[in-house]
Amino acid sequence: GIQVEQSPPDLILQEGANSTLRCNFSDSVNNLQWFHQNPWGQLINLFYIPSGTKQNGRLSATTVATERYSLLYISSSQTTDSGVYFCAVGGYQKVTFGIGTKLQVIP
């Protein structure tokens, strides 16, 4: 099956700092999503981005499908950004999640 690698596994930021999270995948995909899992366990969809670039407020994402990677940018981080960020890739019937990047934003 498809392999998904996320980096870094852990990240600690001072509030207000910027960061970039990376997702590498082993095969071509037509479905790539970024999720945020908050400390209470709820998964929130951030982006559906099988290719191209999207922005939503302080967050943006870029997927270069031909090179099999995606980047999630977080600017001006806030404590509410803490949690685990997952990349999920695959098709419409099945996606494979990475193990996530655990982000802690400290005041």
Place this chain on the structure above:
Amino acid sequence: DTGVSQNPRHKITKRGQNVTFRCDPISEHNRLYWYRQTLGQGPEFLTYFQNEAQLEKSRLLSDRFSAERPKGSFSTLEIQRTEQGDSAMYLCASSSGAGSDTQYFGPGTRLTVL
């Protein structure tokens, strides 16, 4: 649009018992997914429905697991003869399939098998 709901939120059971979980997707979403998540891991795909048809099932899913989606609305996931290794968070997600496969997740059901 009230989002994806799951019941119960928590379930504690003894080894060997059967349990059933329910998922109510966002109305008019024809795609429904079940996942399992253990501590420190990403969600692991279990099965996928399009309307009432179960079209994809993980090879990791043992015969003790069964899922249904009668009439293409809510879905149930049943685990028979539970084992301690079944302890996990069981997540349900739905998507509309209309030009975007954005998945919306429910809050999950946390299962503890004693």
